[in-house]
Amino acid sequence: xxxxxxxxxxxxxxxxxxxxxxxxxxxxxxxxxxxxxxxxxxxxxxxxxxxxxxxxxxxxxxxxxxxxxxxxxxxxxxxxxxxxxxxxxxxxxxxxxxxxxxxxxxxxxxxxxxxxxxxxxxxxxxxxxxxxxxxxxxxxxxxxxxxxxxxxxxxxxxxxxxxxxxxxxxxxxxxxxxxxxxxxxxxxxxxxxxxxxxxxxxxxxxxxxxxxxxxxxxxxxxxxxxxxxxxxxxxxxxxxxxxxxxxxxxxxxxxxxxxxxxxxxxxxxxxxxxxxxxxxxxxxxxxxxxxxxxxxxxxxxxxxxxxxxxxxxxxxxxxxxxxxxxxxxxxxxxxxxxxxxxxxxxxxxxxxxxxxxxxxxxxxxxxxxxxxxxxxxxxxxxxxxxxxxxxxxxxxxxxxxxxxxxxxxxxxxxxxxxxxxxxxxxxxxxxxxxxxxxxxxxxxxxxxxxxxxxxxxxxxxxxxxxxxxxxxxxxxxxxxxxxxxxxxxxxxxxxxxxxxxxxxxxxxxxxxxxxxxxxxxxxxxxxxxxxxxxxxxxxxxxxxxxxxxxxxxxxxxxxxxxxxxxxxxxxxxxxxxxxxxxxxxxxxxxxxxxxxxxxxxxxxxxxxxxxxxxxxxxxxxxxxxxxxxxxxxxxxxxxxxxxxxxxxxxxxxxxxxxxxxxxxxxxxxxxxxxxxxxxxxxxxxxxxxxxxxxxxxxxxxxxxxx
Numbered sequence: 207x208x209x210x211x212x213x214x215x216x217x218x219x220x221x222x223x224x225x226x227x228x229x230x231x232x233x234x235x236x237x238x239x240x241x242x243x244x245x246x247x248x249x250x251x252x253x254x255x256x257x258x259x260x261x262x263x264x265x266x267x268x269x270x271x272x273x274x275x276x277x278x279x280x281x282x283x284x285x286x287x288x289x290x291x292x293x294x295x296x297x298x299x300x301x302x303x304x305x306x307x308x309x310x311x312x313x314x315x316x317x318x319x320x321x322x323x324x325x326x327x328x329x330x331x332x333x334x335x336x337x338x339x340x341x342x343x344x345x346x347x348x349x350x351x352x353x354x355x356x357x358x359x360x361x362x363x364x365x366x367x368x369x370x371x372x373x374x375x376x377x378x379x380x381x382x383x384x385x386x387x388x389x390x391x392x393x394x395x396x397x398x399x400x401x402x403x404x405x406x407x408x409x410x411x412x413x414x415x416x417x418x419x420x421x422x423x424x425x426x427x428x429x430x431x432x433x434x435x436x437x438x439x440x441x442x443x444x445x446x447x448x449x450x451x452x453x454x455x456x457x458x459x460x461x462x463x464x465x466x467x468x469x470x471x472x473x474x475x476x477x478x479x480x481x482x483x484x485x486x487x488x489x490x491x492x493x494x495x496x497x498x499x500x501x502x503x504x505x506x507x508x509x510x511x512x513x514x515x516x517x518x519x520x521x522x523x524x525x526x527x528x529x530x531x532x533x534x535x536x537x538x539x540x541x542x543x544x545x546x547x548x549x550x551x552x553x554x555x556x557x558x559x560x561x562x563x564x565x566x567x568x569x570x571x572x573x574x575x576x577x578x579x580x581x582x583x584x585x586x587x588x589x590x591x592x593x594x595x596x597x598x599x600x601x602x603x604x605x606x607x608x609x610x611x612x613x614x615x616x617x618x619x620x621x622x623x624x625x626x627x628x629x630x631x632x633x634x635x636x637x638x639x640x641x642x643x644x645x646x647x648x649x650x651x652x653x654x655x656x657x658x659x660x661x662x663x664x665x666x667x668x669x670x671x672x673x674x675x676x677x678x679x680x681x682x683x684x685x686x687x688x689x690x691x692x693x694x695x696x697x698x699x700x701x702x703x704x705x706x707x708x709x710x711x712x713x714x715x716x717x718x719x720x721x722x723x724x725x726x727x728x729x730x731x732x733x734x735x736x737x738x739x740x741x742x743x744x745x746x747x748x749x750x751x752x753x754x755x756x757x758x759x760x761x762x763x764x765x766x767x768x769x770x771x772x773x774x775x776x777x778x779x780x781x782x783x784x785x786x787x788x789x790x791x792x793x794x795x796x797x798x799x800x801x802x803x804x805x806x807x808x809x810x811x812x813x814x815x816x817x818x819x820x821x822x823x824x825x826x827x828x829x830x831x832x833x834x835x836x837x838x839x840x841x842x843x844x845x846x847x848x849x850x851x852x853x854x855x856x857x858x859x860x861x862x863x864x865x866x867x868x869x870x871x872x873x874x875x876x877x878x879x880x881x882x883x884x885x886x887x888x889x890x891x892x893x894x895x896x897x898x899x900x901x902x903x904x905x906x907x908x909x910x911x912x
Contacts, residue, residue: 297432301439316445320372323440327376328358331383334433335500338387338426339400346499349482354499356469358383363462370448370455376441384434390500391427399592400495402507402614473506486510486613493793510613513621513896516888521900524893527886528905531844531851538816541839544703545766545814547633548691549834550756551599552684554713554742555749555773560585561787561802565731570747573754574809582810582837584822586830589861591803592715592778596651599709599774601827603628603660605849608861609874610891617895618651622659624898627906629831631661632843633705635908639663639698643690644709645671645682662707666690678724678745681711684752692759700765713749715778717741724748734786742777757811766814770834772827773806797863797871804860810834824857824865841908845890848905852887856880 311319332355336343343351361382365375390401450458472479479485486506487494495503557571558564569575577583588598589608597608600617604626611617625631630640640662648654648667657665668682675686687710698704717738720726726744729735753771760767781792788799808830810816816837825833832846832853842850858865863873866880874884893902903909 298435301432301435304439305442311443311445313445313447317447320444320447323376323444324362324366324372327380327437327441328355328362330433330437331380332358332499332501334430334437335383335387337433338391338430339394339495339500343499346497347483350484350498350502353469353472353484354502356465357501357505360462360466360469363458364466366449367455367459367462370450371446372449373441373444373446376444377438380434380437380441384430387430387500388427394492399491399614400500401504402491403504403511470505473502474509479506491614507613511615511620513612513615513892515896516885516892518885519889519892521893521897521902524889524900524902525904527848527890528844528902531847533844533908534842534847536836536838536840536842538814538837538839541766541814543701543766544636544638544840545768545812545838546695546703547638547705547834547838548708548756548760548767548769549602549629549706549831550708550710550753550769550771551595551602551774552713552749552771553595553710553774554715554777555710555746555771556776556806557585557746558743558776558787560805561784562789564734564743564787566743567729567731568727568747570728570743571750571807573750573757574807577757577809577811578818578820580812580814580816580818582817582819582822582833584808584820584825585805586772586808586825586827587801587804587858587860587865588773588775588806588827589804590775592775595709595774596653596656598772598827599651602772602830603630603707604894605629605828605831605845606891606894607826607828607859607887609859609864610888610895611861616651618653618656621895622652622656625659625661627845627894627901628660630657630705630707632906632908633703633840634661634663636703636840638703638705640705640707641666641694642707642709643670643694644668644711645687645690646711678712678748679716679719679721681714684710684712684749685755687712688752688756688759691756695759695763709774710749712752713742713745713777717745717777717779734783736780736783738779739783742779753809760813763813766812768810768812768814768816768834768838770808770810770830772808772830776803776806797873801860801862801865801871804862810837812837824869825853826858826860828859829853829857843906843908845894845905848890852883855883 333343343354346354362375362379365379366372369375369378386401393399393401449455476485484498484502484506485494486503487497491503491507498506574583589601590597594616596618597616600622601607604617606617608615608617611621615621630642634640641664642653642657642662643666644650644653645668648665648669654665654667671682671686671690675689676683677686687708691706691708694706695704720737720741724744726741728743728747729740730743757769760769784803785792788795788802808825810830810833829849832842832849835842835846836850855867856864857867863871864880864884865871872878872880890902890905893900894906
């Protein structure tokens with residue numbers, strides 16, 4: 207019961223139909239293919255080879271068996287391959303035993319074997335790394351293949367210059383490449399995207415959450431481990447000896463430096479490489495790494511980790527833009543006092559129905575769907591998928607967009623090193639206490655150092671929580687999180703306005719293992735059903751229930767309060783699930799389709815009268831705080847007014863591209879009537895984040911003096 211949505215069928219491409227069904231040995235299964243619009247003069251033929259034997263019977267058309275017509279197909283099933291496991295274990299044990307066997311190689315042959323292994327090893331390491339990535343190097347383009355191998359030789363050559371011993375150069379190089387491959391394997395499993403240079407800055411955060419994921423090796427990772435073990439065993443049998451004397455060593459160092467410099471320069475020749483089909487895939491890094499190879503792709507991404515001053519930028523231009531706007535007041539001027547502002551960025555909170563409808567046994571978000579009074583709600587674009595939470599924080603709090611940062615860059619870990627204008631600093635100017643709260647480790651995404659730079663007076667982390675409080679899968683539940691918010695408001699000084707920014711943790715990734723303390727209430731009722739998807743949707747159902755609790759609390763409070771709740775990104779569920787959801791391969795998504803994976807819900811609710819709207823679309827995280835301020839009696843900065851004006855023409859944008867007022871999607875590389883607006887927006891963001899000496903007080907402050 208699955209369908210394939212595509213407009214082109216060619217003999218050179220396989221189309222994947224994922225049927226989520228448990229099959230049993232000995233049972234017979236029927237594959238039915240229905241083709242619409244097939245004309246007699248252009249029939250559709252589906253063949254299979256005779257080598258398949260009796261596994262697939264001849265096709266039956268209108269009740270008649272066709273002698274020559276068969277369905278051509280490949281079938282993959284998930285099973286335990288006992289023979290493969292036994293063979294792998296046997297090889298591994300054999301290699302371990304070989305380590306223990308003393309082997310004395312004559313000096314002459316030792317040198318020959320050393321150089322032979324040094325020549326062959328980089329090719330095997332290349333295979334090992336790409337094997338973990340499920341990337342067949344046999345179909346890689348010749349130039350791409352050559353550039354990858356060259357960089358492997360460069361790394362081993364550098365290690366040889368350092369150690370001057372082939373044995374140690376090979377051992378260290380093999381372990382390095384294996385570690386890189388396995389790290390990428392786990393990052394792909396957790397997040398869905400490969401490692402990029404920007405991820406190095408977020409290593410600490412990744413290690414903090416790793417224990418909540420199930421770390422398991424698949425066949426490819428096991429093969430890579432055996433290959434590593436084999437390479438290390440062979441290298442261990444070599445006798446170490448100095449390879450070069452100092453004079454020759456200096457010559458080889460010079461040659462290695464020249465080759466490295468030339469190879470690095472080649473990677474910066476973007477246009478030349480692109481003409482050969484080698485380019486960074488900004489949309490889909492996973493596909494880019496598949497086409498270009500892991501090491502080459504990683505190195506090509508390095509040049510995109512630096513924020514460069516936008517062409518044509520100057521502080522004077524920023525001030526001239528600021529002069530076009532005025533500090534204004536929110537539309538709710540009838541409010542007699544400043545409202546409390548509560549912002550909840552709900553971890554991995556999303557509505558997967560924006561991709562495609564999902565049939566479930568009960569409504570996933572009944573409370574949020576029922577909200578109408580004093581509510582503005584809809585869906586908005588964010589710049590991250592499966593991870594990168596802090597970038598969504600950055601977009602909401604600053605009004606800036608991650609699209610202005612280097613590829614896969616992270617504002618918190620790479621660029622916020624000084625005070626940056628934000629919603630917190632803006633509300634602080636207006637007499638607010640500013641409090642950030644996240645029920646997990648304080649140093650995640652450098653929050654303990656970033657929040658003060660954004661204008662927060664205080665930051666509460668997991669140490670403020672009840673250690674016996676409710677947890678699901680090891681994370682504090684949303685309900686427990688909101689208990690703390692309620693406690694904070696119950697104890698706060700009456701009449702003193704508070705801005706509370708909360709990042710929840712309940713729905714964080716790692717959905718493989720069930721929690722006996724968590725009741726999974728949601729079940730998918732069609733072919734998309736998987737344990738992980740059911741578990742995730744059940745968590746969202748619980749988030750909906752908890753949100754009702756916090757809304758009801760503020761309904762009964764006398765002080766005016768506005769509450770904003772939004773998701774930071776969609777979950778990293780298996781690609782197969784998303785392909786079922788889309789009804790097509792993820793590699794064939796258009797920009798408009800891709801953006802559905804970067805879409806999350808948002809809700810603006812208040813316990814006083816505000817505008818009401820449902821199903822608001824074409825919004826993005828960088829605009830949300832300005833939209834919220836409109837519903838208060840607070841001052842809006844010139845930057846808020848600029849953003850609200852920009853939204854009239856470019857209503858949504860993220861790291862992938864932007865949407866114009868007619869609903870059409872664009873890439874940032876396009877040169878069109880919106881380009882000047884995008885460039886101006888980048889000027890303002892650069893001024894806010896990078897030009898520390900000329901930050902425009904007129905633009906970002908709510909004071910009247912310029």
